[in-house]
Amino acid sequence: MNKNLRVPVGIFGIFLIIAITLTYTLNNLFYLVNFLYIGSILSIGIYLFVINNKYGRHLVQFTIGLYMVIFLGIILQENMQLSGFFYYLFLGVFQAAVIHYAIAKIFGPVLFGRGWCGYACWTGMVLDILPFKTPKNHERVKNLGLLRYMIFILIFIGVLILFYLNVPNLDYLMFIIFILGNLIYYAVGIVSAYILKDNRAFCKYFCPITTFLKPASYFSLLRVKNTSEKCIKCNKCINNCPMDVDMLDNRRKRKNGTECILCLECISNCPTKSLKI
Ligand code: SF4
Ligand code: SF4
Structure with a gap:
């Protein structure tokens, strides 16, 4: 072949x-x-x-992202966000949102890391067309990343309370929460990208899904490796990485190793073709 x-x-x-x-x-x-x-x-x-x-990844992001958010989310009214995952889980309903989380975000990342973030996330697809493709400074704002875990816990508790209060029309309320949640994600994502001059600031500091994505992607089968003696340590790969990964270090615990979204910018920018997946 x-x-x-x-x-x-x-x-x-x-x-x-x-x-x-x-x-x-x-x-x-x-x-x-x-x-x-x-x-x-x-x-x-x-x-x-x-x-x-170079447009292949954007094509995938928009065709899958729009399909999920518009067709599954808005037309079929399935809450595909974290709130929907918890809601359907509490209901004991094994349907689209739960299956989607199991495959793309909980177990799948052991095979394909954070491919979800690079190719299918409908928040990421918009963030990637903003003007700050790679952050000027590859150092993170200290402790700000803790916010994503706090948001995860708040969403869990919020849905649990709504579920146990047996709020009327909860199905419809979950649809409204899905719409509002997306609008908030886009607003926070765009504002934080402009403030921190970093398209993916939302992913690094606010996105609660990373609570699932990061531990599984530590073990990812698919990962960028520096496999060549030809590497001249020019740092072009690091400078072009939107997620601040140190891909000169091949260890799983390399700096920001669980943040790689498999965008493959590092591989495209390596002048000696030393990086492989
Ligand atoms: S970190 Fe969150 S917002 Fe960013 S691409 Fe991944 S799932 Fe989407
Ligand atoms: S540039 Fe390379 S290391 Fe950085 S996120 Fe993309 S694929 Fe991963």
Whole structure:
């Protein structure tokens, strides 16, 4: 097989297996259409990257992100945010939001790290078109990252309270919370990007999903490695990384190692082709 097609075909194969397994297990054709759509888009985007087309990742972000937020979230009224995940979990309903979290954010990152953040997140897709692609200063604001864990706990407690109070029309309320939550995420994401001159400031300091993403992605099978003696330590990879990862260090506990979103900017910018995934 053409070597440019190996990874895209492999990714499509993984999604095909997920699609068939869930369709048969849950007896619902939706999962076949949903995962084949996501798998096809991802494979096309990765193929575009492999052949050096710089718009491949943005294409994937917008086609998957808009599908999730508009079709699943707004049209089908499924709360796909963290609040929805907790809500459906408390209800004991194993449906789209819970499956989505299990695959993309809780267990999947052991295989593909924070691929979700780089290719499918509908907050990230907007943040990535802001003007501060790489932060000027790769040092984080001390302790600000703790906010994401506090937001995670607040969302958990908030949904738990609503659930146990048995609030009337809770399904509809969860839909409103989904819309408001997204608007707040976009507002905080855009304002913090401009204040800190860093497109991904929201991901580094505020996003509560990272509470799930970071521990699993520590063990990620897919990760950027410096595999070559040719590395001249020019730091171009670090300077072009939106997430401040030190990819000159191959250890799993490298600086900001669990922040890598697999955008592959480091690989594209390496003049000696020393980085590999
Ligand atoms: S950190 Fe959060 S907001 Fe950023 S891309 Fe990942 S899930 Fe989206
Ligand atoms: S530039 Fe490289 S290390 Fe940084 S987030 Fe992208 S893929 Fe990961």
